[in-house]
Amino acid sequence: MKDNDVSLSRRSLLKGATAAAFMISAGAVINPLEAWGLEVKALKPETMQTLIQMARDIYPHDRIADRFYAVALKEYDTKSTSDAALKSLVEEGIAKLDQLAKEKHGTRYVDVGWESQRVAILREIEKEPLFQKVRSGLVVSLYNQKEVWPVFGYQGESAVYGGYLHRGFDDIDWL
Amino acid sequence: MAAKFDLNDDSVVVIVGSGAGGGTLGTELALKGIKTVILEAGARHEIEDFINDEWDSFAQLAWADMRTTSGSWRVARDFANLPAWIVKAVGGSTTHWAGASLRFQEHEFRTRSVYGDIKGANLLDWPITLKELEPYYEKAEFRMGVTRTNGIAGLPGNNNYKVFEKGAKAIGYQDVSTGRMAINSDERDGRPGCQQSGFCFQGCKFGAKWSTLYAEIPKGEATGNLEVRPNAHVLRIEHDASGKVTGVVYADKEGNQHRQKARVVAVAGNSIESPRLLLNSASSIYPDGLANSSGQVGRNYMRHMTGSVYAVFDRPVRMWRGTTMAGIVRDEADHKPDRGFVGGYELETLSLGLPFMAAFLDPGAWGREFTSALDSYENMAGLWIVGEDMPQESNRVTLSSEKDQFGMRVANVHFDDHPNDIAMRAHAYRQGSAMYEAVGATRTFPTTPYPSTHNLGTNRMSETPRDGVVNKWGQSHDIPNLFVSDGSQFTTGGAENPTLTIVALAIRQAEYIAGQMGQKVI
Numbered sequence: 001m002k003d004n005d006v007s008l009s010r011r012s013l014l015k016g017a018t019a020a021a022f023m024i025s026a027g028a029v030i031n032p033l034e035a036w037g038l039e040v041k042a043l044k045p046e047t048m049q050t051l052i053q054m055a056r057d058i059y060p061h062d063r064i065a066d067r068f069y070a071v072a073l074k075e076y077d078t079k080s081t082s083d084a085a086l087k088s089l090v091e092e093g094i095a096k097l098d099q100l101a102k103e104k105h106g107t108r109y110v111d112v113g114w115e116s117q118r119v120a121i122l123r124e125i126e127k128e129p130l131f132q133k134v135r136s137g138l139v140v141s142l143y144n145q146k147e148v149w150p151v152f153g154y155q156g157e158s159a160v161y162g163g164y165l166h167r168g169f170d171d172i173d174w175l
Numbered sequence: 176m177a178a179k180f181d182l183n184d185d186s187v188v189v190i191v192g193s194g195a196g197g198g199t200l201g202t203e204l205a206l207k208g209i210k211t212v213i214l215e216a217g218a219r220h221e222i223e224d225f226i227n228d229e230w231d232s233f234a235q236l237a238w239a240d241m242r243t244t245s246g247s248w249r250v251a252r253d254f255a256n257l258p259a260w261i262v263k264a265v266g267g268s269t270t271h272w273a274g275a276s277l278r279f280q281e282h283e284f285r286t287r288s289v290y291g292d293i294k295g296a297n298l299l300d301w302p303i304t305l306k307e308l309e310p311y312y313e314k315a316e317f318r319m320g321v322t323r324t325n326g327i328a329g330l331p332g333n334n335n336y337k338v339f340e341k342g343a344k345a346i347g348y349q350d351v352s353t354g355r356m357a358i359n360s361d362e363r364d365g366r367p368g369c370q371q372s373g374f375c376f377q378g379c380k381f382g383a384k385w386s387t388l389y390a391e392i393p394k395g396e397a398t399g400n401l402e403v404r405p406n407a408h409v410l411r412i413e414h415d416a417s418g419k420v421t422g423v424v425y426a427d428k429e430g431n432q433h434r435q436k437a438r439v440v441a442v443a444g445n446s447i448e449s450p451r452l453l454l455n456s457a458s459s460i461y462p463d464g465l466a467n468s469s470g471q472v473g474r475n476y477m478r479h480m481t482g483s484v485y486a487v488f489d490r491p492v493r494m495w496r497g498t499t500m501a502g503i504v505r506d507e508a509d510h511k512p513d514r515g516f517v518g519g520y521e522l523e524t525l526s527l528g529l530p531f532m533a534a535f536l537d538p539g540a541w542g543r544e545f546t547s548a549l550d551s552y553e554n555m556a557g558l559w560i561v562g563e564d565m566p567q568e569s570n571r572v573t574l575s576s577e578k579d580q581f582g583m584r585v586a587n588v589h590f591d592d593h594p595n596d597i598a599m600r601a602h603a604y605r606q607g608s609a610m611y612e613a614v615g616a617t618r619t620f621p622t623t624p625y626p627s628t629h630n631l632g633t634n635r636m637s638e639t640p641r642d643g644v645v646n647k648w649g650q651s652h653d654i655p656n657l658f659v660s661d662g663s664q665f666t667t668g669g670a671e672n673p674t675l676t677i678v679a680l681a682i683r684q685a686e687y688i689a690g691q692m693g694q695k696v697i
Binding site: 057058059060061063115119126135139140142143144149152153154155156157158159160162163164165167168169170171172174175 | 372
């Protein structure tokens with residue numbers, strides 16, 4: 001596996017195991033439908049699960065699978081193993097998010113049913129350090145994954161293919 | 176073969192910076208037989224090193240050393256330590272530029288006379304006219320191989336251009352073309368024609384786009400009169416008791432400091448670093464910094480009135496394919512004050528890759544309004560607005576209290592839009608959106624200016640020493656053997672992308688410096 005998705009160990013035994021989007025297992029966030037699991041070393045698995053949901057609510061793309069959000073956020077766990085300040089920023093920020101969700105909806109953030117309801121909660125914390133950090137990091141770590149570019153139609157590097165001179169630089173046909 | 180000069184050789188011309196101004200000046204001087212050392216703060220990356228990847232290329236080429244910002248411009252909020260997207264590498268921002276090569280218009284050299292006294296603006300006529308610069312524009316266009324000059328064919332239009340052209344004509348614009356570009360439309364000067372690769376901003380992998388890195392500097396080096404010293408970050412300029420400059424002190428890659436002696440020093444570090452260097456060179460004789468008896472060093476910072484309009488259609492455009500900026504509407508470039516502002520603007524095609532579109536479409540935005548725009552990336556067309564902004568004394572590069580890796584105070588860039596800039600931008604957003612709506616756009620995005628790419632005016636030319644920093648030759652009013660050779664010498668900004676004018680001024684300045692040295696005046 002390539003470095004940027006190394007954390008997502010495939011767990012084929014879990015394929016089709018449940019209808020829930022995520023499961024929490026010992027030390028891991030597991031997505032049975034997409035057949036991957038993200039092991040966490042420093043953060044609580046529930047925290048990583050909530051971070052992934054938060055990331056999707058910040059930059060929702062219905063055609064992008066959860067694993068790309070997970071890859072984009074993996075470093076929060078990796079860095080938290082040696083960065084206590086980061087770890088507490090994340091754990092406390094997510095605890096606050098869940099607290100707000102419980103006050104409004106009686107559930108954890110990830111269990112709030114509608115995106116608009118979760119976004120309303122995010123709006124309350126969007127000036128806070130965790131949100132700022134997650135959003136500003138995600139705008140690079142999500143959209144700079146070459147694997148997501150095809151979803152947007154973006155083709156990436158072109159010089160190795162000789163540019164677009166003979167590959168459709170002027171092929172628009174509907175004008 | 177490239178020269179190698181001794182640090183104690185005080186007969187050399189030392190140029191700080193290797194971009195459009197410094198790279199051209201150094202090459203011209205070398206071709207005239209003058210021993211020249213270009214000190215470049217960045218590394219030397221050749222064509223094969225360039226990367227077709229926006230963030231990786233940014234990490235390779237961009238000036239990422241600390242800078243600070245202030246003022247009401249949105250860049251200060253969104254990119255507080257990145258006021259400008261310019262380059263720290265041999266070739267300077269000519270590695271990154273898009274290639275648009277337009278001459279200034281006649282009236283743009285005398286805006287104080289034509290526009291009048293605009294409240295809050297520090298307008299001044301240039302000490303030169305278009306007529307004086309025309310022979311040098313001709314030389315610049317020839318050596319850069321500008322399309323639609325010298326019998327060179329225009330570039331073909333890409334998908335983004337075709338949408339742009341059809342929309343422009345639909346709303347009545349007439350001066351619409353793939354522009355005058357310093358990008359080969361066919362093989363020329365030992366470089367190939369454009370392969371429509373995109374990634375013009377990341378360094379052209381084919382060398383079809385003119386850059387001092389490979390189109391000028393090697394010619395200077397071949398004379399044996401030019402040495403380009405990369406990773407040589409100039410910290411200060413030194414002078415003798417008479418006030419004349421004697422050399423510079425620079426830090427190498429390891430941070431070790433060296434003193435390069437010089438007969439003449441020319442500063443070409445772009446409009447943020449050049450005034451910073453003059454200010455950081457303050458001494459007992461020049462307590463306010465070098466060349467600063469007017470107090471104008473660092474003032475009148477201009478960045479062009481810019482912005483972008485992106486539009487989404489119901490079918491694919493794939494704007495990223497092909498030349499990034501080969502498309503221009505010039506109908507709004509004239510001074511037509513009945514529009515509610517002075518000066519004019521150009522509309523030019525532009526595209527960003529998906530990673531930079533995410534970062535720059537609406538910095539800080541999140542949620543579905545933002546992501547649904549990106550979901551339509553493949554169906555997007557885009558244009559850039561570049562217009563004349565008003566010089567203001569308070570828009571200014573000053574020394575911050577923060578220090579860089581060498582212990583030198585970094586530049587703070589302060590900027591507020593002038594009401595004229597705001598009125599012009601609003602007009603351009605309306606026109607750009609109308610173009611795209613005329614060909615079926617379902618949604619348009621008036622996009623905020625990016626970190627500055629056109630940095631101008633902070634060491635401006637003036638007829639009289641009290642109004643500016645340098646004379647009509649880019650020579651300091653205060654110190655005869657100290658020159659400014661980049662866009663910071665612009666008295667006003669014009670509506671045109673500045674590189675062609677920087678190159679024309681550098682060619683002209685080389686003649687002057689050679690003449691003055693020949694007469695032993697400097």
